[in-house]
Amino acid sequence: MTVVALKAQTAERVRGVAAMLEEEIVLGWLMPRERLIEEELAERLAVKRHVVREALAELERVGLVERVPNRGAFVKLLDPVEVRQIYLVREALETLAAEQISLSAPDELLLRLEEIQGAHSAAVASGDARAAFRANMAFHEALFAACGNPHLVELIQTMAQKVHGARSITAASAEHLSRARDEHFGMIEAIKAGDRDQLVALCRQHLGPSRDAYIAAVEPRFVRAKSTGA
Amino acid sequence: MTVVALKAQTAERVRGVAAMLEEEIVLGWLMPRERLIEEELAERLAVKRHVVREALAELERVGLVERVPNRGAFVKLLDPVEVRQIYLVREALETLAAEQISLSAPDELLLRLEEIQGAHSAAVASGDARAAFRANMAFHEALFAACGNPHLVELIQTMAQKVHGARSITAASAEHLSRARDEHFGMIEAIKAGDRDQLVALCRQHLGPSRDAYIAAVEPRFVRAKSTGA
DNA sequence: TTCGGCATAATTGTTGACAATCCTGTTGCC
DNA sequence: GGCAACAGGATTGTCAACAATTATGCCGAA
Secondary structure, eight states, X not given: XXXXXXXXXXXXXXXXXXXXXXXXXXXXXXXXXXXXXXXXXXXXXXXXXXXXXXXXXXXXXXXXXXXXXXXXXXXXOOOHHHHXXXXXXXXXXXXXXXXXXXXXXXXXXXXXXXXXXXXXXXXXXXXXXXHHHHHHHHHHHHHHHTTSOHHHHHHHHHHHHXXXXXXXXXXXXXXXXXXXXXXXXHHHHHHHHTOHHHHHHHHHHHHHHHHHHHHHHHHHHHHHHHHHTO | OOSOOOOOOHHHHHHHHHHHHHHHHHTTSSOTTOEEOHHHHHHHTTSOHHHHHHHHHHHHHHTSEEEETTTEEEEOOOOHHHHHHHHHXXXXXXXXXXXXXXXXXXXXXXHHHHHHHHHHHHHHHHTOHHHHHHHHHHHHHHHHHTTXXXXXXXXXXXXXXXXXXXXXXXXXXXXXXXXXXXXHHXXXXXXXXXXXXXXXXXXXXXXXHHHHHHHHHHHHHHXXXXXXXX
């Protein structure tokens, strides 16, 4: 318990910067098409340009930003077609995981989920979008980690990250947040009751709303853009 | 069609170096636990250290290499438990993809698959492990790309990469290579016949042998290592 | 006005030198 | 002989200057 966690090395700082930028994208602070200038970010986040550079590369791999050589990085605007494809895969992966969550000895899991959900509910009640986002991530990570296959969990997180750019629409919406809260409680109940079908069904339904909200918000623009020809 | 493809930028060179190292690992040139020294690789591959550095970071993300801060990178020795978990996920993903491959208008696909498989068969016949490996990758990429969901394809490739370190055992084995060749032809036939169940079954079976070979080869060592306590 | 070319500024890409860290073999002390 | 402290070398991590590229604004000519 020493307080000497100082001197983080580059790799960790890169993750930190990437996470920070990711949050700002999810919360709508950084909008699609917005330019991300290395030096500017470096100064704002109090790190060297080198670190920002790697963080941007990471976000590019994940699919949250786009980078063109010698021209820099932008927040990526997700194509609804892509979003649909990603959600299809997410559904398959999360269903697979939900089917493998052990329902026999879930005491520790339940405790942890309820604790996280407490934080989530509080964040929703107080309208703290950032805290809600973090608690939401933690909830899903804890839930799916219970499937026992870390590689599957990793894939689930990767795919979730990919559509984070599509979540600024729902991330601050009171309606969506409270719906998510209710569904989380439903999942906890399903685990308590040992009702696997219910759990799987809830996980699947849980994905729909934010996907649909994004597509409804963005599809018209895309159709227009394509018919306009640019 | 200008021949001016020169001046690749860092990002591409990184991919190149990573691919090179990956091949050397798969083919058993680089063995597990072997140290990967940045400067040494930089000289051998005629790139700057910086490029090697990023390539190693990438291979670490993928799971082929392990890196500890200030100590460098090693070829990762895969734990059989992990290998089993990864193959479980691979089975799910590849089944999912195989179920979505369109069997209605497969002419172009069949042509491409047969062309690639020609190369694969030739490589197997001549015992060229590297060419066989490349053709094998190309075959699976072309096959699964036909599922129409690029994000699913990406995931499949990611998971395949993860166990590349476990393939040095089968990558040069004539027995395994010819078995793979026969199974590839089987898949082509299944697509021709429009027999989806057969195609899915073949994809699933196709995964087993190399997994089992690795586990059989390595598990004893791991059991011993663990019971020995180190 | 509008267009093409040119100078300038803004930004990214690359490099090599330097600093920090860790392993190894050795010395000196108990 | 065994062990701790200590140099020396090998390797990785950090940085800031420099080079290369692209965008922008300006000017003059048709």
